[in-house]
Amino acid sequence: MQRTYFLFVGALALHFIATSIIVASNQNNTVDLNALLAFKAAIFDPQRIIPTNWSTSTSVCNWIGITCNARHHRVAAIDLSYMGIAGTIPPQLGNLSFLVRLNVRNNSFHGHLPTELSRLRRLKYINLEGNNFEGELPSWLGALTAIRYLSFRYNGFSGSLSGRLSNFTKLEVIGLGFNFFTGNLSEEFRALPKLRVLEIESNQLVGPLPQALFNLSSLQFIGFTSNSLSGYLPAHICDYLPQLQGLYLSWNYFEGEIPSDIGECSGLQVLSLSYNKFRGYITKDFWNLTTLTVSYLGGNDLTGKLPTSLCSCICLKYFW
Numbered sequence: 644m645q646r647t648y649f650l651f652v653g654a655l656a657l658h659f660i661a662t663s664i665i666v667a668s669n670q671n672n673t674v675d676l677n678a679l680l681a682f683k684a685a686i687f688d689p690q691r692i693i694p695t696n697w698s699t700s701t702s703v704c705n706w707i708g709i710t711c712n713a714r715h716h717r718v719a720a721i722d723l724s725y726m727g728i729a730g731t732i733p734p735q736l737g738n739l740s741f742l743v744r745l746n747v748r749n750n751s752f753h754g755h756l757p758t759e760l761s762r763l764r765r766l767k768y769i770n771l772e773g774n775n776f777e778g779e780l781p782s783w784l785g786a787l788t789a790i791r792y793l794s795f796r797y798n799g800f801s802g803s804l805s806g807r808l809s810n811f812t813k814l815e816v817i818g819l820g821f822n823f824f825t826g827n828l829s830e831e832f833r834a835l836p837k838l839r840v841l842e843i844e845s846n847q848l849v850g851p852l853p854q855a856l857f858n859l860s861s862l863q864f865i866g867f868t869s870n871s872l873s874g875y876l877p878a879h880i881c882d883y884l885p886q887l888q889g890l891y892l893s894w895n896y897f898e899g900e901i902p903s904d905i906g907e908c909s910g911l912q913v914l915s916l917s918y919n920k921f922r923g924y925i926t927k928d929f930w931n932l933t934t935l936t937v938s939y940l941g942g943n944d945l946t947g948k949l950p951t952s953l954c955s956c957i958c959l960k961y962f963w
């Protein structure tokens with residue numbers, strides 16, 4: 644009798660635990676489902692792929708553009724790139740607490756990014772490139788401490804970048820080019836030890852590049868073409884940038900001499916410094932850059948002799 648009682652209680656307990664796991668799991672799935680239904684409602688899809696495919700008769704994990712993680716069956720990735728859709732990002736998307744990747748590249752999304760996205764603590768990859776998003780670079784982005792890849796290129800973002808880029812300690816790639824960002828970068832780039840690609844071309848940045856930038860030893864590409872940046876390049880630019888492959892600073896107001904030790908940047912492939920106010924003599928050492936494939940130096944006040952072998956791609960005085 645006693646044994647049966649214990650068995651019964653045990654079975655009841657097991658049943659209770661199992662039920663609560665299922666309920667918890669269902670609740671979590673409901674959170675993801677509600678978030679994606681809110682997203683669906685905020686999307687305009689002229690081809691009607693999402694309205695028909697994102698159907699509640701099947702799990703969100705089977706929906707087009709949605710990937711769930713194997714362990715929890717929670718939404719881990721959203722990839723709606725190149726789908727020809729429009730709309731906004733609703734605040735409910737911040738409820739997708741297992742989201743790792745968000746890619747809506749090359750669509751016509753617009754509006755501001757909701758603050759609720761700051762709750763996506765697992766987010767590693769966010770690509771909003773080629774849409775019509777607007778507003779400032781949100782300060783809450785600093786809360787996304789897992790972020791490694793961030794591209795907001797080709798949108799309508801604006802406002803000052805001053806003080807906005809310092810907290811992403813794991814960031815490897817940041818692309819903010821082709822927006823309307825203003826301000827200086829004097830306080831930036833203190834703690835970005837993993838940064839490989841820094842691209843903020845075609846904006847309205849002013850002031851000098853901070854010294855700390857030239858100390859980020861993982862950097863491979865630095866792109867600030869077409870801003871209003873000024874100041875001098877550090878004399879020993881390559882000492883702390885051993886991995887540098889591309890330096891794109893054309894169409895700014897940089898001045899002074901081209902660092903004489905640039906020949907020591909042993910991996911440099913593209914050097915684009917045209918249309919600035921650089922002056923001085925290009926020394927022979929410059930041409931020790933055996934890895935260099937493209938160099939734009941025109942539109943400055945430079946003198947020096949060109950090795951004839953390089954003349955086809957390197958022009959001091961002419962276009963580029």
Ligand SMILES: *[C@@H]1O[C@H](CO)[C@@H](O)[C@H](O)[C@H]1NC(C)=O
Pocket residue numbers: 664667668671715740
């Ligand atoms: C449900 O979500 C909570 C909080 O996000 C998490 O702690 C829990 O493990 C999840 N449960 C299941 C079954 O996925």
Ligand SMILES: *[C@@H]1O[C@H](CO)[C@@H](O)[C@H](O)[C@H]1NC(C)=O
Pocket residue numbers: 695696697698701705706707
């Ligand atoms: C939605 O799209 C996915 C991927 O293309 C497909 O496997 C699935 O069958 C579609 N579901 C519906 C209901 O159309």
Ligand SMILES: *[C@@H]1O[C@H](CO)[C@@H](O)[C@H](O)[C@H]1NC(C)=O
Pocket residue numbers: 674677734735736737738759
């Ligand atoms: C989801 O997000 C919305 C808006 O941010 C919030 O009001 C709601 O309570 C959240 N729902 C759940 C189930 O977490």
Ligand SMILES: *[C@@H]1O[C@H](CO)[C@@H](O)[C@H](O)[C@H]1NC(C)=O
Pocket residue numbers: 725727749750773
């Ligand atoms: C991106 O979208 C635009 C406009 O919808 C389109 O013209 C362009 O071809 C797309 N780019 C790619 C690489 O698909």
Ligand SMILES: *[C@@H]1O[C@H](CO)[C@@H](O)[C@H](O)[C@H]1NC(C)=O
Pocket residue numbers: 782783784785786806807808809810
């Ligand atoms: C960066 O981190 C510091 C210290 O944790 C915090 O005070 C500051 O608000 C953060 N900045 C941004 C832009 O998130």
Ligand SMILES: *[C@@H]1O[C@H](CO)[C@@H](O)[C@H](O)[C@H]1NC(C)=O
Pocket residue numbers: 803805826827828829850
């Ligand atoms: C950079 O911009 C910030 C914020 O607008 C401002 O407080 C600071 O004085 C500027 N620094 C320089 C060197 O212009």
Ligand SMILES: *[C@@H]1O[C@H](CO)[C@@H](O)[C@H](O)[C@H]1NC(C)=O
Pocket residue numbers: 854855858883
């Ligand atoms: C750059 O790094 C070197 C060596 O780690 C250090 O001595 C120097 O103070 C740093 N400079 C800046 C501007 O952070």
Ligand SMILES: *[C@@H]1O[C@H](CO)[C@@H](O)[C@H](O)[C@H]1NC(C)=O
Pocket residue numbers: 904906907928931
């Ligand atoms: C450039 O090459 C010449 C001859 O090979 C060498 O003497 C000089 O030290 C090199 N300069 C640099 C900066 O590496």
